[in-house]
Amino acid sequence: MNTGTIIMIVLLIGLLVWRLRPVKGVRTITTAQLKGELADKNKQFVDVRTPGEFKGNSIKGFKNIPLDQLPNKASTLSKDREVVVICQSGMRSARAAKILKNLGFKxxxxxxxxxxxWR
Structure with a gap:
């Protein structure tokens, strides 16, 4: 391998690690912990998967706001209440958390x- 290839690989790995790091100030819970929080009416539950994914399998109480629509539909959520986000694997919801953080959600x-x- 030449030096240019090695530099490109290192940069790609660095970018991947940077993209996967947790968002500062965002709490992370397991699905087992989620089960204990679903009855909390002070929380807003948002599923950021596509409408087709949501229709196929969803958790009662979650509102579907696809990730690509979140910046435009975040105004339907209250900044004064906790927002719990979920997706299929945790990747899109991590991006959703970052978007919400940038929009002023605390x-x-x-x-x-x-x-x-989820089981």
Whole structure:
């Protein structure tokens, strides 16, 4: 391998690690912990998967706001209440948490493992 290839690999790995790091100030919970929080009416539960994914399998009490629509529909959520986000694996919900943080939401929780970990 030449030096240019090694530099590119290192940069790609660095970018991947940077993208996967947890968002500062965002709480992370497991699906087991989520089960204990679903009855809390002071929380807003948002599923950021596509409408088709949501229709196929969803958790009662979650509102579907697809990730690509979140910046435009975040105004339907209250910044004064905790927002719990979920997706299929936890990747899109981590991005959703970052979007919400950038929009001024303070109390955000990401469900680790997403629907893939839900039983």
């Amino acid at each position: 109390n955000i929780t990401n469900v680790k493992g997403g629907m893939s970990a």
